[in-house]
Amino acid sequence: MRAMRWVYAGHPAQNRTVWHAPEERERTHVATFVVVHGAWGGAWSWNKFVVPRLRASGHTVFAATLTGLGDRTHLAHPGVDLDTHVQDVANVLFYEDLHDVILVGHSYGGRVITGVADTSADRLAHLVYLDAFVPTPENPGGTVISAASQARIDAEGDGWRHPPGDAPPDQPAEIIEWARPRRSWQPVKTFTQPVRFTNPVPSLARTYVYCSVGKDPSSPFAKLALQLRDDPSWTYHQLETGHNLHYTAPDDTVAILAGIGDAQDRGA
Template identity: 40%
Template sequence: MTARSPATFLLCHGAWSGGWSWKKMHPLMAKAGHRLVAPTYTGLGERSHLAGPAIDLETHIQDILNVIRFEDLGDVVLLGHSYGGMVATGVADRARDRITQMIYLDAFVPRDGQSLFDLNEPGREPMRGAAASGDGWRIPPNPPPPDTPQADLEWLNARRIDMPIKCFETRLRLAHGEPAMPRSYIYCTRIPPGDVFGQFARRTKNEAGWRHFELDASHAPNVTAPEALMKVLERIVAQPSPSSHLVQ
């Protein structure tokens, strides 16, 4: 399906990653007539020289707010992937007038006062232990999905950066409650053991105000299934305001 008008997608990327990991999506977005703005958070990717123990979720929310401000972005489709769902939710709370809709891609969907560790209890102690075994504040990357092609695996592993633990410990504070704009959730159905995102798939299937989509891909479709991901994104922006409880 072709969107009725060009969209500006603003990415909030996942943990250990960066805007660079969405490289395959740029030509697909351009071909569809859309724009993908893919910044990298402080302390990761090309900004890894800024890494430090004080970086937290609030730092990354401010990173994206500053992109909106200095790039003068409006009518934004805010796209949060994985950890980026934490960031996107905070951004939407503070820049509501700039955002037309939100898309969560296999992402955390926090409520007010929740941290990522609150939403991923099984991962809390292992990640804290991994940080403690080093310098106390860095969490090494989780492995990429097992179906990642070898060339992509090498490309990812050469670029992924340890995450500051405070990013996962910070409790999100929302001044305005649940985001008021249209929201869609894309659930990747090639589920790994201990799937943490199933809770959000169930929630968005049953909670008013959501569109729910399922994608036959593993957790990083921007790398392993970019064409399939682009098709779903096009469907969403072509019909941004459907009835609630829509499962596709």
């Protein structure tokens, strides 16, 4: 098998990092990833590019689909909330009997994995936030729906479903067309409910990946990047790509994730 090389841009103060996929070899242990998609998505959005590449690097990968979205749209109802989505992922961990999991959340998925860390920390090793929200006990999140959005929700979403947001500007047209019919209106309570913090915040390894293209300084993700990039309790990476990095920078995304998995494999 030919060695693959994936390159990503790290923090400006850091050296540029290059990750090489390993040559074919015996592996006594592989890392286990559970990937949680963002709003209006599904496992389908990660299965197109990232999941196959990450599995090819030798790791075990589960891509969850949250209730009411993707191939589970038929389960949508007004009562679906953030707790429902947290339980979805906790169930994957329990029923697949997973331990030492690298739990990955993209965008809205950051709210979900934070909730899972509160309920299932004993099954986790590392939290990875991909251009994602990072709720805290001091700021548990919970979106206030604007009057304009609520008017559309009432008119087109039966009063409880939120329409998909616009695609990032750097996303290829063919991907936009492919994804459009697969994106689902999402139950509003998943956005408005704050994350529950019922246990002490676990001392898990944490990584933040900021996607810098198309970001206004007022973006919550831009603000998080400024906050976390110099925080010694976080590992920080910056990619010169748009918000949907799984479409626009899948190799760079896999380079970061596989690097985390390989470090866990080595016990680093």
